[in-house]
Amino acid sequence: MNFFREILLEQLPGFREFPSIVQTFLPMLLGCLVCLALVALFPLIAVWLERKVSAHMQDRLGPMRVGGWHGWAQTIADGVKLLTKEDIIPKGADKLLFKLAPLVVFVGGFAAFVVLPFSDQFIVSDLNIGILYVVAISSLGVVGVIMAGWASNNKYALFGGMRAAAQIVSYEIPTVLAILTVVIPVGSLSMQEIVKAQAGGVLNWFIFQPVTFFAFFIFYIGTLAEVNRTPFDIPEAESELVAGYHTEYSGMRFAFFFLAEYANMFLVSAIAVTLFLGGWHGPWLPGPVWFIFKSMCLVFLQMWLRWTLPRLRVDQLMYVSWKVLLPIAFVLVLAAGTIALITEGPA
Amino acid sequence: MQVEAYAGEEMVLNMGPQHPSTHGVLRLELETDGEIVKKVTPHIGYLHRCFEKHAENIDYPGVIPFCDRMDYIASMNNSLGYALTIEKLMQIEVNERVQTLRVLMAELNRIASHLLSIGTYAMDIGSFTPFLHCFREREKILDLFEWVCGARLLYNYNWVGGVSHDIPSGFVEKTSEFLNQLEPVIAEMDKLLSYNKIFLARTAAVGIINKDLAESFNVTGPNLRGSGIQWDLRKEEPYCAYETYDFEVPIGSGQFGPVGSCWDRYYVRVREMEQSIKLIRQALDRLPEGDVHEMVPRRVKPPKGEIYGRTETPRGELGYYVISNGGLIPFRVKVKSPCFTVLSVLPAIARGAMVADIIAIIGSIDIVMGEVDR
Numbered sequence: 001m002n003f004f005r006e007i008l009l010e011q012l013p014g015f016r017e018f019p020s021i022v023q024t025f026l027p028m029l030l031g032c033l034v035c036l037a038l039v040a041l042f043p044l045i046a047v048w049l050e051r052k053v054s055a056h057m058q059d060r061l062g063p064m065r066v067g068g069w070h071g072w073a074q075t076i077a078d079g080v081k082l083l084t085k086e087d088i089i090p091k092g093a094d095k096l097l098f099k100l101a102p103l104v105v106f107v108g109g110f111a112a113f114v115v116l117p118f119s120d121q122f123i124v125s126d127l128n129i130g131i132l133y134v135v136a137i138s139s140l141g142v143v144g145v146i147m148a149g150w151a152s153n154n155k156y157a158l159f160g161g162m163r164a165a166a167q168i169v170s171y172e173i174p175t176v177l178a179i180l181t182v183v184i185p186v187g188s189l190s191m192q193e194i195v196k197a198q199a200g201g202v203l204n205w206f207i208f209q210p211v212t213f214f215a216f217f218i219f220y221i222g223t224l225a226e227v228n229r230t231p232f233d234i235p236e237a238e239s240e241l242v243a244g245y246h247t248e249y250s251g252m253r254f255a256f257f258f259l260a261e262y263a264n265m266f267l268v269s270a271i272a273v274t275l276f277l278g279g280w281h282g283p284w285l286p287g288p289v290w291f292i293f294k295s296m297c298l299v300f301l302q303m304w305l306r307w308t309l310p311r312l313r314v315d316q317l318m319y320v321s322w323k324v325l326l327p328i329a330f331v332l333v334l335a336a337g338t339i340a341l342i343t344e345g346p347a
Numbered sequence: 348m349q350v351e352a353y354a355g356e357e358m359v360l361n362m363g364p365q366h367p368s369t370h371g372v373l374r375l376e377l378e379t380d381g382e383i384v385k386k387v388t389p390h391i392g393y394l395h396r397c398f399e400k401h402a403e404n405i406d407y408p409g410v411i412p413f414c415d416r417m418d419y420i421a422s423m424n425n426s427l428g429y430a431l432t433i434e435k436l437m438q439i440e441v442n443e444r445v446q447t448l449r450v451l452m453a454e455l456n457r458i459a460s461h462l463l464s465i466g467t468y469a470m471d472i473g474s475f476t477p478f479l480h481c482f483r484e485r486e487k488i489l490d491l492f493e494w495v496c497g498a499r500l501l502y503n504y505n506w507v508g509g510v511s512h513d514i515p516s517g518f519v520e521k522t523s524e525f526l527n528q529l530e531p532v533i534a535e536m537d538k539l540l541s542y543n544k545i546f547l548a549r550t551a552a553v554g555i556i557n558k559d560l561a562e563s564f565n566v567t568g569p570n571l572r573g574s575g576i577q578w579d580l581r582k583e584e585p586y587c588a589y590e591t592y593d594f595e596v597p598i599g600s601g602q603f604g605p606v607g608s609c610w611d612r613y614y615v616r617v618r619e620m621e622q623s624i625k626l627i628r629q630a631l632d633r634l635p636e637g638d639v640h641e642m643v644p645r646r647v648k649p650p651k652g653e654i655y656g657r658t659e660t661p662r663g664e665l666g667y668y669v670i671s672n673g674g675l676i677p678f679r680v681k682v683k684s685p686c687f688t689v690l691s692v693l694p695a696i697a698r699g700a701m702v703a704d705i706i707a708i709i710g711s712i713d714i715v716m717g718e719v720d721r
Contacts (some may be wrong), residue, residue, distance in 0.1 A: 058480070059480065155358065155361075306475075307476050310540075310543060311545070311549075312545055312549070313704070314701070316549075
């Protein structure tokens, strides 16, 4: 928030004369607008990128015409189409929950963007419980998914919603344990502290440290399941449940789910970059450029995996989470704690 | 629906008839307890187009386009079965060029059909990329067919006593070229899909059709061979001089799970494609000279009688039972459809499976609703 206060102090003449309540809320508003811009802009790029990446992996071209160069305006055209579609609410649907569900899912992802450290200055809010806040707020998305599944009055949607809830909740545990292995050496939950602990060259990044190297993979796989990407895309398995929990949604409501999914993809990649890949550290180029570049690499990896691997069945998915990832994550936390004890002595 | 059917805990879920992965218009009524399926009832008939009734009102050569439309993915094999049956009834012996061309087209269509089956199966399991690779290769085969007879999917190619078009010059070279570049693609498919751990986890222990079940339900084709039974009509009751060709019949061996799993059936199809390539190469080598319309009768008027003829299509044993009363129009044409019989196994193997497994099982038995419903 300080960042935006500084900007407003410099750019807006007479900022000091505003009533104190305005002085408090205007930076917040500015920060939120920046987040909103990101959350709205990134899916635009990501959807286009996914279509191009998948096309080239499948020996075809993808969008080529809309907007001229390689169909870059395709997503904008799709967005306009979704905006102008008829808003259909199924007959027996629970109207309030049906309308609220996409918003809840969206907010769960959007609210976590405020703690992403784009550079050492540019962070909307450097909470001292940063990473805990992220984990807590992104769990809000599960509630939205269950709401969507139930309120649609559709068996397929219900199936999808239940599966999604089970999956996301199960995979949060190894993910959070993997996060713990980073928090233990850093000693703080704040996102900026975690990034600063990785200063001083590429080898200081947590991905190259012994215990957190394995934690990175646990974290990445766990977050793949959180954002419902293949091989964990059971909740939206097109060939099984038509479209899972968002089967009955059309127009802008569906667009919200879609937006939320891609924003989440960026979010978890950004968190992985913050925790394991050195955040905004990097030579010559400014912090935000490195941060976004590294995040996009991880997003590309997510897309690559989606178009290569088949899908796990829901019980196999649960098996992987509870019987494979969780024990490994426990061992890693134990190892991280032991190393911290040895190197720093009892606290 | 009786009240006892609802034990209170079970949910009736309807898959289809419009559904991304029931391979056509098939309606499956699932009684599920959570994710486990207690009972599956297939409802068919959505694609019934009265083939057998049409056959009673149109002359013998006119039935051939209708035959194509039953299993629209492997049309060459359908019309081959019908043509052979009528030729048997009329005691016509076709010349060697026609026989070789028939084998050539049937095997090319077998490859195309298996490519589609494998591609869509991969897509049902969630792996989207092999679908497009398979279709890219299939497009090349369809281009070859279009070159020969003008149609991409429904050819009206095998006539009673011959074939409709002779192959154009350059066809043999083009086909060889295609086969040469197809072999690495099949190897790539093995690397990408066949031994992929997730694919194995989804298919290798699912949908087991053991030997007894397969035999008692009259399962035929790759589904039967996936259960470990060595039975291929091209070897057991050869037609079109198949006995003079050198090829093997792959069977499922339970490499990664019990014999007769979805993976075995899938794998048999992959290996069958390789055998078909072998057959096509032999056919291209030996293509003798001849006139393809030599033995085509001016009017097809079989003597009074009835006959049953069967061939090995990519989906199994397709049988035509034809009753002729001596006229120009058949009295009755009854079709024994392999997909219909294999679909009847579904309720038996689906108990205790999960909803995702039902998708895997249907994909692996490779049904085409056009043939099930006729």
